[in-house]
Every structure is written in C-alpha cells, then in structure tokens.
Amino acid sequence: MLNPGVESGAPRTSRRTVPVQQFLGLAGILGFLLTWELVPRAGIIEARFLPPASDVLGALLRASGLTAFWVSVGETMLAWFLGLLIAVIAAVVLGFLIGSSAFLAKATSSTVEFLRPIPSVALIPLAVLMFGVKIESSLMLIIYASFWQVFIQVLYGVADIDMVANNTAKSYGLGRMARIRYVVFPTALPYLMTGVRLAAAVALILAITAELIIGSPGLGREIALAQSGGAISGMYALVLATGLIGVLINVLMRFIERKALSWHSSVRSEVIV
Amino acid sequence: MTWLKSLAYLVGLPLLLVLIWWGLTLGRPNFFFPAPGLLMETFGEVWFGERIITDVLPSLGRLFAGVAAAIAIGVMAGLLIGSVRWLRSLLEPTLEFFRAVPPPVLVPVLMLLMGINDSMKVAVIISGCIWPVLLNTIEGVRAVDGVLSDSARTYGVAGWARVRYLVLPSASPQIMAGVRQCLSIGLILMVISEMFASSSGLGFTIVQFQRSFAIPEMWSGIIVLGLIGVAMSFIFQWTERRVLRWYHGQKEVENAG
Numbered sequence: 001m002l003n004p005g006v007e008s009g010a011p012r013t014s015r016r017t018v019p020v021q022q023f024l025g026l027a028g029i030l031g032f033l034l035t036w037e038l039v040p041r042a043g044i045i046e047a048r049f050l051p052p053a054s055d056v057l058g059a060l061l062r063a064s065g066l067t068a069f070w071v072s073v074g075e076t077m078l079a080w081f082l083g084l085l086i087a088v089i090a091a092v093v094l095g096f097l098i099g100s101s102a103f104l105a106k107a108t109s110s111t112v113e114f115l116r117p118i119p120s121v122a123l124i125p126l127a128v129l130m131f132g133v134k135i136e137s138s139l140m141l142i143i144y145a146s147f148w149q150v151f152i153q154v155l156y157g158v159a160d161i162d163m164v165a166n167n168t169a170k171s172y173g174l175g176r177m178a179r180i181r182y183v184v185f186p187t188a189l190p191y192l193m194t195g196v197r198l199a200a201a202v203a204l205i206l207a208i209t210a211e212l213i214i215g216s217p218g219l220g221r222e223i224a225l226a227q228s229g230g231a232i233s234g235m236y237a238l239v240l241a242t243g244l245i246g247v248l249i250n251v252l253m254r255f256i257e258r259k260a261l262s263w264h265s266s267v268r269s270e271v272i273v
Numbered sequence: 274m275t276w277l278k279s280l281a282y283l284v285g286l287p288l289l290l291v292l293i294w295w296g297l298t299l300g301r302p303n304f305f306f307p308a309p310g311l312l313m314e315t316f317g318e319v320w321f322g323e324r325i326i327t328d329v330l331p332s333l334g335r336l337f338a339g340v341a342a343a344i345a346i347g348v349m350a351g352l353l354i355g356s357v358r359w360l361r362s363l364l365e366p367t368l369e370f371f372r373a374v375p376p377p378v379l380v381p382v383l384m385l386l387m388g389i390n391d392s393m394k395v396a397v398i399i400s401g402c403i404w405p406v407l408l409n410t411i412e413g414v415r416a417v418d419g420v421l422s423d424s425a426r427t428y429g430v431a432g433w434a435r436v437r438y439l440v441l442p443s444a445s446p447q448i449m450a451g452v453r454q455c456l457s458i459g460l461i462l463m464v465i466s467e468m469f470a471s472s473s474g475l476g477f478t479i480v481q482f483q484r485s486f487a488i489p490e491m492w493s494g495i496i497v498l499g500l501i502g503v504a505m506s507f508i509f510q511w512t513e514r515r516v517l518r519w520y521h522g523q524k525e526v527e528n529a530g
Binding site: 205 | 282283284285286287290305359362363364365366367369370371372373374375376377378380381382384385386457458460461464465468469476479480482483488491494495498499502503505506
C-alpha cells in the first residue's frame with residue numbers, strides 16, 4: 001500500500017531500460033511523500049510536530065507566491081555565490097603559485113594540514129564579534145570552508161603534471177606563461193572542477209548554517225524564525241526549499257563540469273566523491 | 274642533516290606566523306586578538322579543569338556515537354540497496370534529495386520532533402552524516418568489477434562470504450571517501466547542535482564566552498575545536514592507510530605499468 005511502485009516495477013527490471021528506472025525513481029519519491037502523508041494522519045507522530053506532506057507542499061506553494069520568500073532565497077544565493085567566487089579565485093591563485101614551487105609547497109604543507117581540518121563553524125563566534133548579523137559573517141564562514149576544498153584539489157592537479165609533456169613544451173620553446181596555459185592548466189582543470197563542485201555544496205551548507213545560528217539574512221534565519229514562532233508547516237516548507245536548492249546546485253555544477261571537461265575522458269567514467 | 278631540513282620545513286612557517294602574531298600584539302593589546310602568551314595561559318586555565326569532564330568529553334562522546342552509528346547504518350543499508358537493482362532505482366532520487374538538504378537545517382526539525390536532549394544531538398549527527406556514507410557505498414557496490422563478480426559466482430562464493438571477500442573490499446575505497454566527508458560534517462553538526470539548543474557542551478561553552486565578551490577564552494575554544502578537527506583527520510588518515518593498503522599498492526603498480 002505504501003509503495004505501489006514496488007510490486008508493479010519489480011518484475012520488469014530484468015530489461016532495465018532508462019524509462020523503467022525513471023519510473024521507479026518517481027515511484028520512490030511518491031512512496032516517500034505518501035509515507036510522510038500517512039505517518040501524521042495515522043497519528044504515529046503528532047501533526048503539530050510533523051505536518052502531513054500535503055500541508056507542507058501547500059505551504060511551499062503559498063510561500064513561492066510571496067516576495068519575502070524570494071528575497072530570502074536571493075540573500076542566501078548571493079552569500080553562496082560571492083563566498084564561492086572569492087574562495088575559488090583565492091584558491092586558484094594561491095594553489096597555482098604554491099603548487100608550482102617545490103619550496104613553497106614543502107614549506108606550507110604542515111600549516112595547510114593543520115588549518116584545513118579546523119571546522120569553519122569554530123569561526124562563528126569570531127564572525128559574530130567582527131561582523132554581527134550581516135552578510136559578511138556568512139561570507140567569512142563560506143570562504144573559509146570552500147577555500148580548502150578548491151585549494152587542495154588545485155595542489156593535487158598542479159602536482160599531477162606529466163613531466164614529459166612539460167619538458168616537450170619547454171624544448172619546443174614555450175615560455176612560462178604558455179606552459180601554464182597549455183600544459184599546467186588543462187592538467188589541473190579536472191581537479192579544479194571537482195574542487196569547485198565540492199566547494200559549491202559546502203558553501204550552501206555554511207550559508208544556511210550562518211543564517212541559522214548567527215542570524216544573517218537568508219533562508220536559514222527564516223527557518224529559525226518559523227521554528228521559534230511555531231509556524232511548523234512553514235518551517236518544513238523552507239527545509240524542503242533548501243533541499244531543492246541543494247539539488248539544483250548539484251545539477252548545475254555537474255552540468256558546468258561536464259561542459260568544461262567535455263574533452264576529458266574522466267567525464268565518461270565519473271566517480272561520485 | 275636531512276631530518277633537520279625536513280624539521281625546518283615542518284615547523285618553519287608555523288613558527289614564523291606565531292612570531293608575526295606575537296610581534297603584532299606586542300605593543301598595543303588588541304581586544305579581538307589576544308597575544309599568544311595570554312592565549313596559552315587561558316587555554317590551560319579554561320580547558321584543563323572540570324570543563325574537560327562536563328563539556329568536552331560529553332561532546333566527543335556524542336560525536337563518536339553519531340558518527341559510528343551513521344557509518345554502520347550507512348554501510349549496511351548501502352550494501353543492501355546497492356546489490357538490489359530495483360531497490361536502487363526506486364530509492365536513489367529520494368536519497369539524492371536528502372543528501373542535498375544542508376544538514377544544519379535538521380537541527381530545528383529534530384529539536385521539534387525529539388525535544389532538546391542528548392539523543393536529539395546524536396540523531397542530528399547521524400541524520401547529517403549518513404548520506405555521504407550511504408550513497409558512496411551504493412556507488413561502490415554497484416561498481417564491483419564484473420570479472421571478479423563472475424569469478425566469485427563460478428567458484429560458488431555466495432552469501433556472507435561474497436559480501437565479506439568481494440563486495441566490501443572492492444567498495445571500500447568509495448566507502449572511505451564517504452567516511453571522510455562524514456567525519457567533517459559530524460564535527461560541524463556536533464558544534465551547531467550545541468550552539469543552537471543546549472546548556473552544555475563545547476559549542477555552547479564557546480558561544481557563551483563570546484556572548485560575555487571573554488575573548489581569550491573564546492579563542493581557546495576555537496583552538497580546541499581546531500585540535501579536535503586535526504586529531505580526527507590524523508586518525509582518519511592512519512585508518513585509511515591501513516584499510517586501503519592493498520588499494521594504494523595496486524594503484525602504484527598500475528601507475529608504474
């Protein structure tokens with residue numbers, strides 16, 4: 001009863017064509033929504049703690065007609081984008097600089113290994129003291145967290161250069177800039193894209209965290225407000241909205257990665273990291 | 274002389290940074306950035322007392338319980354979902370959605386469902402950490418080498434032995450990649466769950482220091498969190514090297530050949 005798709009879909013999987021898979025996936029989502037609808041309706045969890053799915057979807061639909069909702073989405077996405085952009089630029093510049101010098105790479109490695117695992121949420125009190133509830137607080141956390149993701153990948157990428165290709169380029173008289181453009185950059189690009197994709201997900205997490213805990217403007221703050229104000233359906237609707245944004249960001253990043261690396265063999269056998 | 278050189282590389286930059294920090298705070302004391310000496314003093318006073326019993330250890334316990342449960346559930350569910358094809362297609366889109374939900378929003382949700390207590394904090398950690406492990410396990414199980422899988426079947430390796438000697442080892446590189454993500458998310462969630470709703474624990478203590486403008490104490494808390502992060506990363510790397518020794522060796526052979 002809960003998952004009508006299971007019985008009808010199961011026998012057909014031997015010829016697993018793409019439509020069958022998509023059908024099953026859709027059935028899975030519907031089954032999940034149905035379970036969510038039935039659990040509060042049957043009284044397993046009280047509806048004031050977990051409203052039925054239809055209530056929450058209704059609240060999400062109503063919210064999507066309001067300007068205030070889109071303003072918060074815009075604020076979250078602005079912090080996400082700015083933070084990611086600054087982090088990527090800083091990480092690429094520093095990564096190429098440090099990665100291409102053996103001395104710098106060795107001298108900084110212990111410091112990097114120490115700074116990288118420090119959870120960015122440890123900076124929350126500092127951000128509050130320095131910036132208060134402004135967007136700069138979000139940016140500080142986002143930049144710190146996403147910088148390391150990209151930076152480490154760029155270092156790996158620069159270290160992965162094929163010495164034969166590099167020496168060949170040298171003996172054909174390519175200058176330093178030309179070598180960076182035609183040898184180093186293409187080698188490091190797949191690593192860079194992986195780093196950016198990971199950083200994009202991390203940046204969203206930190207954007208929401210900052211808004212939730214510090215109270216800088218955006219969806220996270222709205223969730224905290226809805227929760228303390230008892231607007232439970234509204235809170236679940238906002239949680240759903242953050243999930244949808246997360247899915248959209250994943251899809252977008254995969255698309256960009258595929259476009260940027262369409263020449264690279266790894267695109268065909270991509271590993272989910 | 275070589276070990277001296279590598280030692281210089283290891284401590285050179287950190288020493289230089291501390292010196293700069295010390296030099297900058299020497300003449301004029303800055304309210305936001307305490308001098309290294311003062312910070313070290315405060316660190317000892319604040320954290321080597323009863324706080325380690327009342328705040329640090331309970332936080333670490335919750336973190337450990339949450340992460341361990343997330344890894345166990347994630348790997349087991351991943352093995353099941355990954356090896357049954359229709360189950361995988363049925364659940365994958367839903368799971369991808371759950372993975373995309375930023376884990377911190379689970380704090381208010383679970384607070385509502387479970388109230389504010391220890392099990393809610395552990396549940397937050399579990400429900401945030403499980404997705405990378407689960408999805409990576411599914412992916413790893415799916416990518417088991419076809420020839421190996423057929424050979425195992427031909428030799429009659431089935432049931433538990435098949436899981437133990439074929440599926441788990443070949444999925445382990447992917448699983449470890451998931452565990453790495455899971456650890457850092459776990460630490461973040463431990464801190465957030467305590468910052469958002471708690472009256473004890475590391476995250477609560479640090480926010481409390483910040484609210485009462487006890488700046489050196491706040492910094493010492495930040496350092497504690499940093500040290501925990503670093504320690505977890507070392508433990509993970511050590512474990513990974515042991516668990517995946519065969520894998521790194523195989524990669525070296527492949528790269529050499």
